[in-house]
Amino acid sequence: MPEYKTEPLNVPYVSGLLPEGERNRRVALTSFRSSGAQGRIPTREVECYECGKRSHVPASAQTAACVHCHATLNMADVELNADSRNLTVRTLGNVMVAPGAVLSRLSIVCRSMTVYGRVSGNIRCTQELCFRESSRVEGELRARRLVIARSAEVVMPEGVSVREALVEGKLAADVRAAGVIRIGREGVLRGRCEAADVVVEPGGQYIPPRN
Numbered sequence: 232m233p234e235y236k237t238e239p240l241n242v243p244y245v246s247g248l249l250p251e252g253e254r255n256r257r258v259a260l261t262s263f264r265s266s267g268a269q270g271r272i273p274t275r276e277v278e279c280y281e282c283g284k285r286s287h288v289p290a291s292a293q294t295a296a297c298v299h300c301h302a303t304l305n306m307a308d309v310e311l312n313a314d315s316r317n318l319t320v321r322t323l324g325n326v327m328v329a330p331g332a333v334l335s336r337l338s339i340v341c342r343s344m345t346v347y348g349r350v351s352g353n354i355r356c357t358q359e360l361c362f363r364e365s366s367r368v369e370g371e372l373r374a375r376r377l378v379i380a381r382s383a384e385v386v387m388p389e390g391v392s393v394r395e396a397l398v399e400g401k402l403a404a405d406v407r408a409a410g411v412i413r414i415g416r417e418g419v420l421r422g423r424c425e426a427a428d429v430v431v432e433p434g435g436q437y438i439p440p441r442n
């Protein structure tokens with residue numbers, strides 16, 4: 232590693248620019264330091280679940296501190312099964328609910344969540360919320376993208392807020408979507424829709440409320 236000493240810097244002119252020699256020296260030092268090991272650690276961008284702001288964290292870290300609000304951010308993936316007792320999860324990772332699990336009063340904030348069991352509670356996903364099994368989900372539901380798989384019949388009495396939705400199974404819910412709701416070939420959506428567009432593929436059904 233090259234050695235350098237800090238020395239008093241005299242700039243002879245009142246100017247925004249450093250003398251050329253000094254400028255080159257500083258550029259060389261800066262680029263040497265940024266090409267060191269620290270510059271090569273892969274990072275990823277995450278959104279803090281406490282303050283909602285984005286920051287970069289080391290990709291392999293399991294926890295990090297939000298640079299904006301200093302909250303400790305958990306980044307581990309979580310699997311919930313029939314024996315899970317801790318039903319409150321805050322993570323920037325993904326959550327999976329195992330087949331056979333029946334969990335109510337969940338409080339989940341995560342990246343993506345895939346549900347093979349039956350769940351109820353408040354769920355917020357910054358990415359995808361996917362139901363692969365039938366559930367009646369009592370609680371507040373928010374996700375960037377909602378997916379109801381072909382095998383699933385899902386009821387959401389309190390509705391769901393998303394950017395977009397794909398219904399390939401059966402969904403009974405009021406859906407608020409900033410973007411498009413797509414109903415697949417065997418999909419059935421029963422409920423009120425607020426969306427930029429509702430696309431019903433041949434064989435799919437949208438059944439709005441009668442009144």
Ligand SMILES: [Zn+2]
Nearest residue numbers: 279282297300
């Ligand atoms: Zn934060």
